[in-house]
Amino acid sequence: MIPENILQYLERHGVPFERKPHLRAITAQALASSLHVSGFQVAKSVILQADDALLICVVSAPDTVNLDRVASVTGTRNLRLADEAVFASRFPDCEVGAEPPFGGLYGLPVVVDEHLRDENLVLFRAGSHTEALELRYEDFMNLEAPYLGNIIHDRPSQSREDESAEEAPSPY
Numbered sequence: 001m002i003p004e005n006i007l008q009y010l011e012r013h014g015v016p017f018e019r020k021p022h023l024r025a026i027t028a029q030a031l032a033s034s035l036h037v038s039g040f041q042v043a044k045s046v047i048l049q050a051d052d053a054l055l056i057c058v059v060s061a062p063d064t065v066n067l068d069r070v071a072s073v074t075g076t077r078n079l080r081l082a083d084e085a086v087f088a089s090r091f092p093d094c095e096v097g098a099e100p101p102f103g104g105l106y107g108l109p110v111v112v113d114e115h116l117r118d119e120n121l122v123l124f125r126a127g128s129h130t131e132a133l134e135l136r137y138e139d140f141m142n143l144e145a146p147y148l149g150n151i152i153h154d155r156p157s158q159s160r161e162d163e164s165a166e167e168a169p170s171p172y
Helices: 004-012 028-035 067-074 084-090 114-118 137-144 156-166
Strands: 018-021 042-050 053-060 079-081 110-113 121-125 131-136 147-149
Touching: 004 131, 028 042, 028 121, 042 067, 042 084, 053 067, 053 084, 053 114, 067 079, 067 110, 067 147, 110 114, 110 137, 114 137, 114 147, 121 137, 131 137
Parallel strands: 042 121, 053 110, 110 147
Antiparallel strands: 018 131, 042 053, 042 079, 121 131
């Protein structure tokens, strides 16, 4: 069940959303499978620690965060994945591992991977392993005003496309 303060946060800011109950899913990919959608439509929150500060990175379910790219986008240093013991108290109303991407509610900066803009509707964890929220990407961006950039490791097809685009055609 989604914590009431998350629903109130969205309602207070006039953000339309749809609640999506699903079978218990621990990983974002399992959430996508449970709701029969592409993993690229499911956004997961990855909590990073920069010295004594925390930040929320939002990436598609199959993607992984590239710490160097996050550092470049945010101007932060000494980034690392935050231990659950460090950040769990910041999300007291949420199940561990189901942290929502609402930094405005939890007092944390948000960094969004630019690839998510390809999705009109995005599914987000919202404190629960059995219910997600579906929001328009544009509404989420307006609500959070996050940093935006390419913060993921290249996708396999993406790196192959980049390599082939850089190769000069052979005259033979």
